[in-house]
Amino acid sequence: MEAAGKKEPVLKVQNLGIQFGGLKAVDSFNMEIGESELVGLIGPNGAGKTTVFNLITGVYKPTEGSFYLNGQRMNGKKTHQIVDAGIARTFQNIRLFKKMSVIDNVKSAMESKLSYGLFHAVFRTPVYWKEEKALTERAKELLKIVHLSGMEDYEAGNLPYGQQRRLEIARALATDMKLLLLDEPAAGMNPTETEELLEIIHFIRNEFKISVLLIEHDMSLVMKICERILVLDFGTTIAIGTPEEIANDTRVIEAYLGKEDEEVEADAKSE
Numbered sequence: 001m002e003a004a005g006k007k008e009p010v011l012k013v014q015n016l017g018i019q020f021g022g023l024k025a026v027d028s029f030n031m032e033i034g035e036s037e038l039v040g041l042i043g044p045n046g047a048g049k050t051t052v053f054n055l056i057t058g059v060y061k062p063t064e065g066s067f068y069l070n071g072q073r074m075n076g077k078k079t080h081q082i083v084d085a086g087i088a089r090t091f092q093n094i095r096l097f098k099k100m101s102v103i104d105n106v107k108s109a110m111e112s113k114l115s116y117g118l119f120h121a122v123f124r125t126p127v128y129w130k131e132e133k134a135l136t137e138r139a140k141e142l143l144k145i146v147h148l149s150g151m152e153d154y155e156a157g158n159l160p161y162g163q164q165r166r167l168e169i170a171r172a173l174a175t176d177m178k179l180l181l182l183d184e185p186a187a188g189m190n191p192t193e194t195e196e197l198l199e200i201i202h203f204i205r206n207e208f209k210i211s212v213l214l215i216e217h218d219m220s221l222v223m224k225i226c227e228r229i230l231v232l233d234f235g236t237t238i239a240i241g242t243p244e245e246i247a248n249d250t251r252v253i254e255a256y257l258g259k260e261d262e263e264v265e266a267d268a269k270s271e
């Protein structure tokens with residue numbers, strides 16, 4: 001997958017694959033994502049999309065291939081090292097500290113950035129308070145970006161589903177990433193919430209100049225927001241292209257939804 005421009009791609013994936021027993025969940029996966037690009041990763045259930053995320057965040061160890069972040073080889077690194085290097089993600093099944101406040105959820109994602117030591121934390125020194133204040137301000141800014149201003153003190157688990165998904169995005173932003181992986185961010189959202197999410201993703205990409213890789217079943221969102229789309233089926237890449245190319249690709253139409261061509265084309269046009 002060729003990235004736009006001549007600069008080193010933010011993410012470069014070469015022949016990445018993993019086998020679970022006899023199943024090749026992801027096979028020879030290749031992809032490049034350039035700076036500030038917004039790329040979609042789609043495919044039917046079980047196609048291998050989340051497995052790709054798990055591979056490039058160090059959750060799974062690839063059985064073949066390599067991947068690079070800004071030219072730095074990332075194979076074999078632990079998840080926290082990959083997060084520190086600049087890859088952040090959200091999860092299909094939301095992972096928040098449900099009993100913690102909204103703002104503490106964001107602040108806890110920034111912990112690795114803290115420079116004060118145990119002494120300052122235990123004795124609550126001026127150094128501690130200064131850094132805490134800066135952290136709180138930053139967390140508030142991030143909550144504003146995901147339209148959660150005013151919700152700082154709510155318990156995260158009590159937020160409606162759509163807001164919890166946006167809080168996950170704020171947590172990911174708190175890690176100062178270069179590449180943001182979003183796993184079905186619109187799942188469970190109504191059309192108004194999805195529209196709001198779309199605006200937020202655009203804003204984040206433009207504001208932070210980050211690259212985004214998006215797994216999403218909501219085709220209208222994918223078609224509207226992604227500059228390029230990669231389609232997986234049974235762990236294999238079956239198509240790469242612009243939203244328009246993907247919507248008209250017969251292999252995608254046949255494999256992706258498993259419907260008759262006319263039916264899928266009608267769906268794609270109505271979205």
Ligand SMILES: Nc1ncnc2c1ncn2[C@@H]1O[C@H](COP(=O)(O)OP(=O)(O)OP(=O)(O)O)[C@@H](O)[C@H]1O
Binds near residue numbers: 023
């Ligand atoms: N840890 C694992 N052990 C064994 N098989 C696994 C494991 N993780 C994923 N798989 C299998 O790998 C395949 C790809 O799964 P994956 O979750 O990546 O698909 P997906 O495209 O994200 O699907 P969905 O859209 O339903 O989330 C599936 O057949 C799945 O059962």
